[in-house]
Amino acid sequence: MPVRLLSRRPSPTTVSFTVSNASRRTSTPARILSLFQFLLRALIFLLVHIIDTAKLRHSFFQGDGPFLPWSTIWATPGGALACRIADAYSYGFIAVASTVLIYGVFRKGYTEESLLVIRGLGIQTSTSSSTYLSKASTRFIPTTQIQDIVIHEAFKGFEVRFYLALIVEGEPDVVVVFPKLLPNRAILEEVWRGSRRCLYDSKS
Template sequence: MPGRLRVRRPSPTTVSFTVSDAPQRDSSPAKILFGLQILLRAILFFCVIFVGIARLRGSFFQENGRYVRWTEVWSSPLGLSVCRVVDAYNPWAVAATCALVIYGVFWRGYTEESLLVMRGFGIQTATSSSTYLSTASTRFIPTTQIQDIVIHEAFKGFEVRFYLAVIVEGQADVVVVFPQLLPKREILEEVWRGSRRCLYDVKS
């Protein structure tokens, strides 16, 4: 997907370009749908936690605790149903299913890539991870190692794609900016002009 560009200028010497393919949430139905997704993720997360506790109840959660009366929980209709289902399947199958559900709960569902330009210091590229459990992968290139910022073109299958690249001194390969999203040329040209203007103080 080409993605959308968001530009932030915290100071005259710093600019941030972020490209994301996340769905827009400007309208009220989109915001309501996003809220329902968050609620569903929370419900699934607590269901997985409850299933895990039910599986371990024979070792750790059988007697009443300080805040939770486990004997009443397991004797309730919901507790009896969950225990019956958990005990009916192989423990490894239950663990694998819970792991898949947890991955789905924390799955990001979109990609976000950014380029941070700081005059006199350098640039930093970042690509978000596929889940909310891990941080984004980043790379910092100091100004002294930046030879140029250019727009290249390459073939992807039978299609010509443009990409923004940083030529780094002493490296044979260029550093591709926004490598996963590969936004359209208009976005790349705006980022190219803005980054060079900030990095080199270009007036025109």
């Protein structure tokens, strides 16, 4: 997916850059597709839990429980189908299949990375997690430790890729900004100019 840049400047001393490969949802078909994906995820999540419960019905979910009448549920067409599917496979297969499907339900399918620059305080980098169940990984670097912001080039496979990097005092390696998405040079130059302007304009 193509990577796009979103820039925000909430104050003269703060600027935020976010790159993302998430699909745009501005048109009506895109919104309908997004709603369909949400409903599909919810349906898969529900079916996995019903089949898992049916697999364990002889041990834990028999008769009428304190909240749900399990015997009535297993007698319905949907419950009977869930029981047949659960009984057709082993516990190991059901566990592995459930894990894979649940991971697919909560997987984002896109990546967002951001750079927040606050003059006089420092820079915070952030990379979103691959699922909705975990938080983004962030790092804050104080201004006093930042020696420079540069654009480097390196080989990735058989192509040359540009990347934005922070030179941090006391660290042998540079800190790569947007390490997963590695946006194109035009985006990197815009972020580079905006970051340096926010950090160093007051010193010039």
